[in-house]
Amino acid sequence: MKVLFLNPPYFPMFSRESRSPCVTKSSTLYWPMFMAYAAGCVEADGNEIQVIDSPAMDLDLEATLERIKEFKPTLAVLNTSTPSINNDMRVGKAIKEAAAKYGVTCEIALMGTHATAEPLEILEREGAVDYVISGEADYTARELVRYLRGDGNDQKRKILGISWRNGEENVRNPDRPKIENLDTLPWVSKVYRKHLFSCYKRYFYGANINPLIVILSGRGCPFRCTYCVIPQTMTGHTYRKRSIKDVVDEMAYIQAEFPDLGEIFFEDDTFTAHPTRTAELCKEIINRGLKITWSANARADVKFEVLDVMKKAGCRELCVGFESSSMDVLKNVKKGLASGMSDKFMDAANQAGILIHGCFMVGNLGDTKDTLQGTLEMAKRLNPNTAQFYPIMAYPGTTAYDEARSRGELASEDYDQWLDKDGQHNTTVIRKGLTSQELVDFCDRARREFYLRPAYIYKQAKMALTNSRERYRVFRGAGTLVKHLFKKHGAPQQASGYSSGNGKPAVDPVNGSILHNGSVQQNGSAPVHTPVIAGNGHANNHSSHAFKPRAESSHSHALQETLREAKLKPLRTETPATEAAVKV
Numbered sequence: 193m194k195v196l197f198l199n200p201p202y203f204p205m206f207s208r209e210s211r212s213p214c215v216t217k218s219s220t221l222y223w224p225m226f227m228a229y230a231a232g233c234v235e236a237d238g239n240e241i242q243v244i245d246s247p248a249m250d251l252d253l254e255a256t257l258e259r260i261k262e263f264k265p266t267l268a269v270l271n272t273s274t275p276s277i278n279n280d281m282r283v284g285k286a287i288k289e290a291a292a293k294y295g296v297t298c299e300i301a302l303m304g305t306h307a308t309a310e311p312l313e314i315l316e317r318e319g320a321v322d323y324v325i326s327g328e329a330d331y332t333a334r335e336l337v338r339y340l341r342g343d344g345n346d347q348k349r350k351i352l353g354i355s356w357r358n359g360e361e362n363v364r365n366p367d368r369p370k371i372e373n374l375d376t377l378p379w380v381s382k383v384y385r386k387h388l389f390s391c392y393k394r395y396f397y398g399a400n401i402n403p404l405i406v407i408l409s410g411r412g413c414p415f416r417c418t419y420c421v422i423p424q425t426m427t428g429h430t431y432r433k434r435s436i437k438d439v440v441d442e443m444a445y446i447q448a449e450f451p452d453l454g455e456i457f458f459e460d461d462t463f464t465a466h467p468t469r470t471a472e473l474c475k476e477i478i479n480r481g482l483k484i485t486w487s488a489n490a491r492a493d494v495k496f497e498v499l500d501v502m503k504k505a506g507c508r509e510l511c512v513g514f515e516s517s518s519m520d521v522l523k524n525v526k527k528g529l530a531s532g533m534s535d536k537f538m539d540a541a542n543q544a545g546i547l548i549h550g551c552f553m554v555g556n557l558g559d560t561k562d563t564l565q566g567t568l569e570m571a572k573r574l575n576p577n578t579a580q581f582y583p584i585m586a587y588p589g590t591t592a593y594d595e596a597r598s599r600g601e602l603a604s605e606d607y608d609q610w611l612d613k614d615g616q617h618n619t620t621v622i623r624k625g626l627t628s629q630e631l632v633d634f635c636d637r638a639r640r641e642f643y644l645r646p647a648y649i650y651k652q653a654k655m656a657l658t659n660s661r662e663r664y665r666v667f668r669g670a671g672t673l674v675k676h677l678f679k680k681h682g683a684p685q686q687a688s689g690y691s692s693g694n695g696k697p698a699v700d701p702v703n704g705s706i707l708h709n710g711s712v713q714q715n716g717s718a719p720v721h722t723p724v725i726a727g728n729g730h731a732n733n734h735s736s737h738a739f740k741p742r743a744e745s746s747h748s749h750a751l752q753e754t755l756r757e758a759k760l761k762p763l764r765t766e767t768p769a770t771e772a773a774v775k776v
Contacts, residue, residue, distance in 0.1 A: 193239045193341040195333075196265035196298075197231040199224040200283040201246035201253050202276050203615030208304060211422060212585045213273040215615035217639070218398030219672040221248060223388075223406045225380055225459060226426070227271040230303065230329040231387070232378035237334050239341075243387035248394045253283065257290045264296050267340060269325070269333055272304035274421075274587045275610040277314070285320035301336065301354075303329040306607075308425040309589030311355035315362040324355040327426055328411070330377060332368050370412065370427070374434045379442045380407055385449050392450065398669045399509060399549040399578040400487055401454035401661050405446050409439045409473065413461035415491070416526045417513075418591035419553070423461055425589040431465045436473045440480060447484050454661070455485040455508060463488035464510075467498045474505035485661075487511070492529055492537040499544035509547040509577065512537070517570035518563040521556050525592070538574045550576035552638070555584035555621050555631040557595060564626075568638045572645070578669070581638040583619035583631040585610065596621050603628055616681055632681050640677050 199208060203215050207222035224245050235241045242263045246256050260268070268287050272280045284300040291298035301323035302314060311324035325332050332353035338344025339351060348356050353368035371377065384392070384405065393403045410433035413423040423429055446456055464470050477484070483506065490510040499507075514534050516522055522529055541548050552571050554564050571579050586593040586602065587610075596602040603609075604620045612618035617635070619628045642648070656666035 193267070193337055194263060194265045195231075195234050195239050195241050195337055196260060196263060196268040196287075197227050197234075197241060197243045197271075198256070198260075198268055198283075198287075199227060199245040199247060199271045200276070200280050201251055201256050202279050203611075204247065206247050206276065206615055208271050208273040208276060211420065212582060212617065213275050214585075214611055214617050216398070216580075217616070217673055217675075218580070219396055219668055220398045221395050222397075223384065223395050224248075224271055225406050225408070226329065227269070227303065228380050228383040228388070229377060229408075230269065230333045232380060232383040233330040233334045234337055235383070236378050237337065239337055241387070243383065245388060245391060248388070248391040253286060256283075257286065260287060261290065261294060264291075264294070265298055266296070267299050267301060267337060269301045269303055269329070272302050272306045274306040274309075274607050277306045277310075277607050281314065281318035281321060285318060288320045299323065299340070301325055301333070303333070305421050305425045306588060309587070312362050312364055315355060315357060322357060326353050326355065326364075327368055328371055329353075330371065370430065370432060372432060374408075374411060374432055375438045379445065381405055381442055381446050381449070393452075396668070397457065398665070398672075399511065400457060401485060401508065401665060403450070403452060404455050404457050405450055405453065406457045406459050407439075407442060407446075408460055409434055409458050409463065410460050410465075414465055415462060415528060417528075418525045418595065419556070419584060419586065420461070421587040421590050424591065425587075427461065431460075431462070433466070433469060436469075436476050439473060440476050440482065443477070443484055443486070444480070444482060447482070453484075455487055458486065458488035460489060462491055464490040464494045464498065467494065471498055471501050474501045474507070477505040482506075492534045494537060494540070496540040496543055499540055499546055503544045503546050507546055509549060510541065511549045511551065512576075513551040513553070514570065514574065515551065515553045515567075516556060516559070516563065517566040518558065521558045521563055524557040534570070534574060538576070547578075548574075548576040550574060550579045552579060552581050553584055554581065554634055554638075555619055555623060555626065555628075556592075557623075559623055560625060564634050564638075568634075568641060571638070571642055575648070579642050581635040581642070582617055583628070583635055584621045585617060585619055586621050592621075612681055614681075618681075636677075636681055639673075643673060643677070 205219075205221050206215050207213060207220065209222045209224055209226055210220075228243065231241050231243050242260075242265065244251070244256060244259055246252075251259070268284070270280055270284050280302065284302065288298055288300055299322040300320055302321055303325040307314060307324045308326040311326050314321055314324050323336060325336070332351065335344055335351050336354060339346075339348065345351055348354070348358075349363070349365060352366055355362065355364040357363075395404065395406075396402050397404055410431055411427040412430045412432050413420070413427070414429055414431050416429065443456060447453060485506050485508050487507065487509040488511070490512050492512050492514055494510075513527075515525065515527055519531055538548065550571060552567050554567060568581075571581070584592065586596045593602070601622050602620055603622050609618060609620050617632065619631050621631070622628050652666050652670070656663045
């Protein structure tokens, strides 16, 4: 059976699988990791697959449909996120209609964090979607394909983890248990190598040495931060770990198969959640003599002894969520960091020689203008190698979303409003004394004050001049950041045409201002903002790539008819798109 796995076209350099999906100021573009894991499972089960990452491959909707037409899939699995869900549903509709024009029946399934949080809402909103996959998609997608090809469960009701249509009824099956033996999953790096190697060097993380490969050594997070969407929707709160041998074997494979590799990044929610296991993994890397650079996500509670062995095993950097200087705010979001812990951690990391990318979030429950300023001063004091400041992004499926909604502090339920007109963060959360725009404005100011310090600029310039491996990261990141330091962010995008609300414009309860242009229409008649990009149809491995309109193809007229019917007019651009989802 032919199965398509698609990361749909949307804003240039938009990353769905970031913990806070958006277009950023750091030039980051995420690997579609969870989608690739699911694709690997379906392919290993004897199916022919096609993996398309439209943002990484510079494909607009028309170019994406052309590639799909040549493959002729009977099932298309689309990756989703909350900010892109309206766009993604329309893309699914366009795929189904385009396939029908060429005599192919293609069913549509959606996966990802938003699909997990709101499966029945998706089915209610878009009739072209046939299935929604909740939670970890690997085995659910495999079982769905077996059903469709006729050699699996003979009833849809038996497939754990899907929601589906039964005439006029939308059915949600029981959830699938989390995968316990992660060693049974195909290596995601092999999926990258076979299906996404053409855009290998397009993926860029602003704080890391590039090119990089992103994998997991485990899934799930034992901590309960209220805002973190992946554990609360897809992976759960139990840290399930691959065997150390399997992880290090994959690291060796990556080193051999990806030329010019900068580093491996472990996208585990908290790679250091079990310090003893972390140290054992590091010792295995050392014992094998594997000389490889890697980085990971961590909490600000790792002891020097563990950091020291991590450094000896090749760890270069840790991405750490400090979030706030206020202990009351940290308590409200269940961060679980004690007073003074962040400073002690930074001292230990500096002593071990490990760089830190610091994450600072504003607009959490209990935040005020004073606590925001305190967080900025904390960021300057900790002085991580790189830092990001972002407003609270409350996603469906998280405690933060439910809390903001119940308190009347969620200003809009139109998911397009989670981004501004450029695809960057535009929080819909408001707090007493703080409008959503003020939260975005504070992040802009914090970014300027942190990065424009003379001592910081000198430090980064010295690093770029003396360390050739860091040079490209520093110069590319700086070049992208400069474009945003004095730019006004947060201007809302057009209404989506899909609404979970009452069809009225979203209004900020604090100041009464309309949060977006045009009213949200339940019948889809509102102006549709669909920033699917035009490109040249293939990946470009250079950071400064000007997108050019594609030439007319032999299928152009049919495709344009499909676009019109789906209300998906591509937005073409001839300017470089070098911004992407920030690493959170």
